[in-house]
Amino acid sequence: MISIKNGDGIRWPEGKRIAVMLTFDFDAELLRHSVIGKKNIGFADRSRGQYGTADGLERCVSMLERLRVPATFFIPGQIFEMYPEAVRKIAALGCEIGYHGYDHDHTVGIPEAQEMENLEKSEKLIQACCGKKPVGARGPLDVLQEYSAELLKKRGYLYDSTLKDCDWPYLLPNGLVELPTDVACDDFSYFYFSYADEATINCSYLPDEVRIFWQDAYDELAAEGDKVFVLKLHPQLIGRVSRIRMLEQFILYMQQSGAWIASCHDVAAYVKAFYEGKEGEAK
Ligand SMILES: [Zn+2]
Numbered sequence: 667m668i669s670i671k672n673g674d675g676i677r678w679p680e681g682k683r684i685a686v687m688l689t690f691d692f693d694a695e696l697l698r699h700s701v702i703g704k705k706n707i708g709f710a711d712r713s714r715g716q717y718g719t720a721d722g723l724e725r726c727v728s729m730l731e732r733l734r735v736p737a738t739f740f741i742p743g744q745i746f747e748m749y750p751e752a753v754r755k756i757a758a759l760g761c762e763i764g765y766h767g768y769d770h771d772h773t774v775g776i777p778e779a780q781e782m783e784n785l786e787k788s789e790k791l792i793q794a795c796c797g798k799k800p801v802g803a804r805g806p807l808d809v810l811q812e813y814s815a816e817l818l819k820k821r822g823y824l825y826d827s828t829l830k831d832c833d834w835p836y837l838l839p840n841g842l843v844e845l846p847t848d849v850a851c852d853d854f855s856y857f858y859f860s861y862a863d864e865a866t867i868n869c870s871y872l873p874d875e876v877r878i879f880w881q882d883a884y885d886e887l888a889a890e891g892d893k894v895f896v897l898k899l900h901p902q903l904i905g906r907v908s909r910i911r912m913l914e915q916f917i918l919y920m921q922q923s924g925a926w927i928a929s930c931h932d933v934a935a936y937v938k939a940f941y942e943g944k945e946g947e948a949k
Pocket residue numbers: 691692693697766770806807
């Protein structure tokens with residue numbers, strides 16, 4: 667199959683201007699593990715991640731309920747074992763759940779057999795929680811292995827949402843749909859703070875500053891017409907009070923300005939059908 671990029675213009679359902687996906691990487695303390703290393707993680711670091719399983723998640727869930735918008739959660743398998751109640755809450759909301767590694771290991775070069783084990787373990791946990799196997803994946807800390815696309819395809823996945831090469835969805839050479847993200851649309855880029863790393867990382871932007879970045883990008887992409895806007899969020903970062911309020915206002919803005927807000931699964935299925943139909947026409 668040839669790789670098709672949508673430079674020739676995908677049209678969204680019902681004349682919508684842009685496809686928006688609200689995605690939450692529900693990593694709890696595994697996020698801090700990944701960034702500062704398992705050996706360095708202390709109680710306070712752990713508790714920062716745990717904020718995302720308590721107040722942080724609570725606010726995200728109530729916001730999604732209030733707005734009645736679909737969302738996709740990418741969750742490492744181990745989180746299902748550590749926080750069964752929290753993941754049940756996400757599943758009860760009817761949100762899509764995607765694969766995000768087992769223990770959020772982002773080492774480049776994990777042997778394929780080990781990654782296969784991670785997938786098998788995590789898929790069982792996801793299925794037991796929400797009754798469905800995942801159809802989408804995102805690499806932990808945005809790391810994909812050389813073999814990932816093939817492995818996901820073999821295991822029946824429909825899409826990946828990790829790469830950053832463009833603003834439109836496309837088919838990888840093996841037919842897997844790619845829903846690209848952008849670090850500028852990731853709350854980690856603005857709200858992560860650490861003095862435990864080699865150099866202090868201090869990303870403490872005002873929520874309204876971030877809204878300006880996001881809204882500008884959204885407006886421009888919506889004007890181009892054939893683009894996706896994938897917000898990548900972490901309940902432990904976006905779930906703080908003033909940030910969730912900003913996110914809610916921003917989602918309302920997108921709802922009112924012609925966005926198709928859908929799960930990654932729904933967008934990927936639409937993209938695949940659109941391009942495969944187009945490929946058929948060309949034959
Ligand atoms: Zn993650």
